[in-house]
Amino acid sequence: EIVLTQSPDFQSVTPKETVIITCRASQSIGNSLHWYQQKPDQSPKLLIRYASQSFSGVPSRFSGGGSGTDFTLTINGLEAEDAATYYCHQSSSLPETFGQGTKVEIK
Amino acid sequence: QVQLVQSGTEVKKPGASVKVSCKASGYTFPIYGFKWVRQAPGQGLEWMGWIVGYNGETKYAQNFHGRVTMTTDTSTSTAYMELRSLRSDDTAVYYCARAYCSGGTCYTPIDYWGQGTLVTVSS
Numbered sequence: 082e083i084v085l086t087q088s089p090d091f092q093s094v095t096p097k098e099t100v101i102i103t104c105r106a107s108q109s110i111g112n113s114l115h116w117y118q119q120k121p122d123q124s125p126k127l128l129i130r131y132a133s134q135s136f137s138g139v140p141s142r143f144s145g146g147g148s149g150t151d152f153t154l155t156i157n158g159l160e161a162e163d164a165a166t167y168y169c170h171q172s173s174s175l176p177e178t179f180g181q182g183t184k185v186e187i188k
Numbered sequence: 189q190v191q192l193v194q195s196g197t198e199v200k201k202p203g204a205s206v207k208v209s210c211k212a213s214g215y216t217f218p219i220y221g222f223k224w225v226r227q228a229p230g231q232g233l234e235w236m237g238w239i240v241g242y243n244g245e246t247k248y249a250q251n252f253h254g255r256v257t258m259t260t261d262t263s264t265s266t267a268y269m270e271l272r273s274l275r276s277d278d279t280a281v282y283y284c285a286r287a288y289c290s291g292g293t294c295y296t297p298i299d300y301w302g303q304g305t306l307v308t309v310s311s
Binding site for chain 1: 223225234
């Protein structure tokens with residue numbers, strides 16, 4: 082099973098700051114890494130697929146990068162509505178797995 | 189627009205079974221499959237398996253082998269997930285989610301999620 086480890090687990094950030102969340106895979110997964118945003122009491126929403134492809138309708142302040150084992154999700158110019166938990170997910174091999182989540186709080 | 193509408197909250201006793209439905213609309217059903225993901229209270233996301241929309245092929249997580257069955261009804265564009273021999277640690281929100289499938293596999297991202305179905309297992 083591929084383990085995805087996100088860091089940090091929690092981040093408290095001021096609006097307009099830049100947030101970088103990392104996701105490290107226990108073995109190479111190419112670019113089969115996807116990012117989701119989950120707000121309290123809501124379903125997750127796809128932000129980035131295949132490491133760097135923005136999903137339709139996602140604000141341009143969200144971007145992704147990386148390949149192999151190391152990936153990043155960057156939020157440039159954090160807005161209050163970005164308060165959420167962010168998860169990475171690998172679809173390279175079974176079982177599919179998710180990172181443990183990174184909670185982003187707005188100061 | 190793509191919509192996945194799941195069935196409502198369930199309360200079950202240990203040892204019972206639950207069947208969650210997920211009605212899809214707004215797209216061509218057979219081209220996509222469904223992944224089922226659960227989230228225990230206050231916890232992260234756990235992949236349970238997938239089912240290919242057009243041929244019903246399934247892959248299940250080892251953790252659920254023998255207890256879970258995923259099916260689809262193409263005539264009503266509905267997916268189902270049945271979990272048997274429920275335990276208290278099966279208490280969770282269960283999500284159906286859409287994923288593109290090709291060649292009988294779905295090694296793809298989840299692009300749309302249902303609203304979730306809370307299943308509580310308690311004596």
